[in-house]
Amino acid sequence: MRLKNWSNVPHSKVLFTENNVTGPYLCGCIITTEMVHLIRSRLFIGLIAFTCTEIFSGASAGPRLYHPWPFLVTFWIYFAHLFFFASLAYYTQRTSLRSLYLWGCLFGLYESWVTKVIWFGYPGETALDYPEGCSMGGIYGFCINESLAMVFFWHPIFGFLFPITIASMFEPRLRNTFQELSWFKAGTRIDRFIVFYIIFTVGAIMGWNSGSLIMVIATWIPILLGLWLGYWYLVPKWHLMEQPEKLLVLEKKGMVIATVYLVILYVSFYFFIIPYNQTAEPPDGMGLEKALFPGTLQLAITILTYVLIIGLLYYRGEIAPEPDLDSVVTEESNMLAMLQIIIILSMISGSLPVIPWVLVSFILIPVAGVILFLRHGFYWN
Numbered sequence: 528m529r530l531k532n533w534s535n536v537p538h539s540k541v542l543f544t545e546n547n548v549t550g551p552y553l554c555g556c557i558i559t560t561e562m563v564h565l566i567r568s569r570l571f572i573g574l575i576a577f578t579c580t581e582i583f584s585g586a587s588a589g590p591r592l593y594h595p596w597p598f599l600v601t602f603w604i605y606f607a608h609l610f611f612f613a614s615l616a617y618y619t620q621r622t623s624l625r626s627l628y629l630w631g632c633l634f635g636l637y638e639s640w641v642t643k644v645i646w647f648g649y650p651g652e653t654a655l656d657y658p659e660g661c662s663m664g665g666i667y668g669f670c671i672n673e674s675l676a677m678v679f680f681w682h683p684i685f686g687f688l689f690p691i692t693i694a695s696m697f698e699p700r701l702r703n704t705f706q707e708l709s710w711f712k713a714g715t716r717i718d719r720f721i722v723f724y725i726i727f728t729v730g731a732i733m734g735w736n737s738g739s740l741i742m743v744i745a746t747w748i749p750i751l752l753g754l755w756l757g758y759w760y761l762v763p764k765w766h767l768m769e770q771p772e773k774l775l776v777l778e779k780k781g782m783v784i785a786t787v788y789l790v791i792l793y794v795s796f797y798f799f800i801i802p803y804n805q806t807a808e809p810p811d812g813m814g815l816e817k818a819l820f821p822g823t824l825q826l827a828i829t830i831l832t833y834v835l836i837i838g839l840l841y842y843r844g845e846i847a848p849e850p851d852l853d854s855v856v857t858e859e860s861n862m863l864a865m866l867q868i869i870i871i872l873s874m875i876s877g878s879l880p881v882i883p884w885v886l887v888s889f890i891l892i893p894v895a896g897v898i899l900f901l902r903h904g905f906y907w908n
Contacts, residue, residue: 561768564761564764565768565773565774567757567761568757568761568762568765568774569606569610569774570606571753571754571757571761571762572609572690572694572774572775573602573603573605573606573609573610573690574602574750574753574754574757575689575690575693575694575754576605576606576609576685576686576687576689576690577597577601577602577605577606578750578754579685579686579689579690580605580681580682580685580686581597581601581605582733582746582750583685583729583732583733583869584681584685584729584732584733584736585732585733585734585735585736585737586736587601588733588736588737588742588743588746589736589737589738589739589742589743589745589746590738590742592745592746592749592750593745603788604637604641604792605686607785607788607789607792608634608637608686608687608789609634609686609687609690609691609775610775610776610777610781610785611777611782611785611786611789612630612631612633612634612687613630613687613691613705613775613776614775614776614777614781614782614785615630616630616705617704617772617775617776618776619840619844621840621844622704622705622706623706623844624688624706624708624903625843625844625903625904626840626844627687627688627691627705627708628683628687628688628899628903628904629683629836629839629840629844629903629904630683630687630840631682631683631684631686631687631688632678632679632682632683632836632900632904633833633836633837634682634683634686634687635677635678635679635681635682635683635686636678636829636832636833637682637793638673638677638678638682639821639829640793640796640797640829641792641793641796641797641801642796642801643797643801643819643821644670644673644677645669645670645673645674645677645678645829646668646669646670646819646821646825647660647661647670647819648660648661648662648665648670648673649662649673650804650805650813661673662889663890663893667824667825667828668821668822668824668825668828669825669828671893672889672890672892672893674893675892675893675894675896675897676892676893676896678832678896679893679896679897679899679900680892680893680895680896680899681892681896683899684725684899688708691705691708691775692708693862694774694775695708696855696858696859696862697758697762697765697859698762698765698766698768698771698774699855700766700771701771701772701774701775703772704772704775704776705775722861722865724891724895725865726865726868726869726872727872727884727888728888728891728892729869729872729873730868730869730871730872730873730875730876731872731876731881731884731885731888732876732885732888732889733869733873733876733877734872734873734874734875734876734877734878734880735876735877735880735885737873737877738877739877739878740874740877740878742877743873743874743876743877743878744874747870747873801818802818802819802820803818805818805819806818836904839904839905843904843905
């Protein structure tokens with residue numbers, strides 16, 4: 528193939544050619560150094576989301592981290608949801624803290640269609656305690672703990688608000704778009720209590736689900752290495768970006784790709800992947816006689832939950848107020864201190880599991896989810 532004359536293209540814009548020699552042409556697209564840096568930065572933010580959800584919960588910690596599934600499937604679930612809903616928040620001008628929390632609740636509802644956890648509980652290795660595996664019982668076809676914890680606490684906080692908050696600390700100009708995310712400052716009693724509760728809960732659950740102290744250490748080493756590399760080699764260049772909001776906001780083509788991916792994800796998991804896991808014989812599956820699908824009532828309540836949250840976003844959502852940029856240094860210091868304490872507590876919990884500590888943390892999560900939804904969904908102070 529004959530290459531065009533690229534002598535007029537700025538050298539800083541040139542990265543690849545068809546022969547992997549310096550040039551701007553790859554698969555019919557012009558690839559610039561800015562684009563490469565943006566892609567890497569988004570992957571780094573995706574790693575933050577993956578860490579705050581899957582590692583903090585222990586779901587992908589320990590031996591599970593070294594299985595291909597977390598990075599072939601799980602990582603991209605969080606990556607796509609984070610950027611899809613952050614982009615919707617930006618384009619609809621629903622970027623206040625309350626609005627972002629509600630976007631996070633929509634994020635958390637993937638635990639219905641994709642994993643079916645809020646309907647049937649966490650899947651076990653066999654069918655012995657499934658689908659009656661709801662950790663705290665069920666009502667109207669929904670697991671109480673799993674529904675309230677996943678939809679109204681874990682995913683809105685750790686999968687959505689945490690990554691956006693951390694990104695806006697590293698690049699303060701993002702706070703011109705996503706505001707009211709300064710609660711790492713812990714300036715009020717409520718903020719300090721939330722920070723304490725998060726440390727208390729994550730340290731207990733992550734260590735418990737990892738299985739042992741060795742597995743906790745084996746989890747943190749590669750994760751912290753990835754986070755360190757992103758922080759030192761990508762974040763320092765963020766201030767050079769002319770449009771920093773692109774770190775979290777997809778353009779039209781990106782939104783189309785994310786939408787197509789999410790549609791394929793939801794359909795394939797709902798109709799094929801989860802049913803196969805339910806019916807396949809152990810050790811490949813749980814050995815159920817037939818696949819489980821939600822009933823009419825479960826589907827109706829799930830759809831009504833979507834309608835309620837979207838309605839709250841439409842009628843009570845709001846654009847963010849003026850940014851607070853004075854506390855960024857304090858917030859970053861507090862965040863790093865939180866991470867250090869979480870690591871220490873997870874190692875303690877992994878080596879000396881304290882059952883009451885774990886149980887209290889586990890039981891309070893759905894309670895916190897209800898309080899957060901009432902506060903942010905209905906403007907209760």
